Amino acid sequence: MEGRLTAEENHDALWRREAEAIDLESYTYDLPDDRIAKYPMEIRDQSKLMVYRNGEINHLRFTDITSQLPENTLLVFNDTKVIPARAHFKKETGAVIELLLLHPELPTRVINDAMLVQHSCVWECMIGNKKRWKVGDTLSAVIQVSGADVQLKVSYHDYEQNLIRLRWDTDVSFLDLVKALGEIPLPPYLNRDTEEPDKETYQTVYAHHDGAVAAPTAGLHFTSRVFDELEKKNIRKSFLTLHVGAGTFQPIKAEKVTEHRMHSEQVVFTKALIEDLLQSVERVVPVGTTSLRSLESLYWYGVKLFKKETTDFNIEKLYPYPWKQEELPSAKQSLQAIADYMNSVGLEEIVGETEIFIFPGYRFRLCRGIITNYHQPGSTLILLVAAFVGNDWNKIYSEALAKDYRFLSYGDSSLLWLNDNA
Known part of the structure; x- marks a missing residue:
């Protein structure tokens, strides 16, 4: 019948309609200036840690992170280093x-x-x-x-x-x-000049590859003491590199989230990381939103290889959304497609670009939990958190405000678990 949509057209229209119906006003909250951490904790791992799992919230110190992670968890860190x-x-x-x-x-x-x-x-x-x-x-x-x-x-x-x-x-x-x-470019919301200690405190202790203009701040809480405790519990770590760009601070100004411009960021994956992920595909916890976006982008690159679309690593902003579940490979199949491709052409690492935009309605493919700080109202990162924990994002942030957590780059931490029924 003329005018009837195909099943594919119906599916595409549905996800787009749901995305365009997202009300950005409902992803804002009142963040007083005095709740923004203008300076870091004197001792990194003494920051507060909120743990969220299936609607339940607990309050700890970051030094307790080891007790909250199951044995054999694979933590994935972004080892980019901020340049002046x-x-x-x-x-x-x-x-x-x-x-x-x-x-x-x-x-x-x-x-x-x-x-x-x-x-x-x-x-x-x-x-x-x-x-x-x-x-x-x-x-x-x-x-x-x-x-x-x-x-x-x-x-x-x-x-x-x-x-x-x-x-x-x-x-x-x-x-x-x-x-x-x-000089090191501090985030604009700190509203202060860069000071000499920032050269060290605005870098993770594992920062290695120069190139970022903003730090992957969820990693600022880690210390050698925390790493020693993680190792004792057989919690493994692996590294990727996403060079964080200034776009991470850009507010959403478009009326429809799908029209927000996501700045492309460069990401580097090693063969060793792919092998680690294949061994721990059900136990992956990224440290920070940059690591999470990188890992989810990695899955979608595997989809492109699995589907024989292209070998170029470039994940467009809305690439994940039109797919039907039954059309997609599993996380392990996607990772294996990447490993097979790297082996076939003798690659030890892959350099790609991603502008992936994760907002409510996204289905996570590789990540079961996330360690992250507290983000700006109405930002793309609040949408990412809301995609991860659903409407409970509001509960988490209200609790953090009520319990005097410190917010944004130099602020406190959280460990958020994907709901069991997700």
């Missing part, structure tokens, strides 16, 4: 131009490789006071790197796209240059 990505340049007129490095474009988009580039590169940037920096103007600075003067010149590569070319006259790497030039 904010730099200021003073023009002869006195105007100060601020650059926040977002993502490399030339000569490579692979962040780990971009850190090693010498002499010249192009980065996408956020530009403060852009109206005072015209096309054709060159910003200059003399930077001390390892005791030697380095002449740096900064100009537009593409004015409209905020692509900035940096050129310097010696053989030092871009990473060494930016370490000498910039």
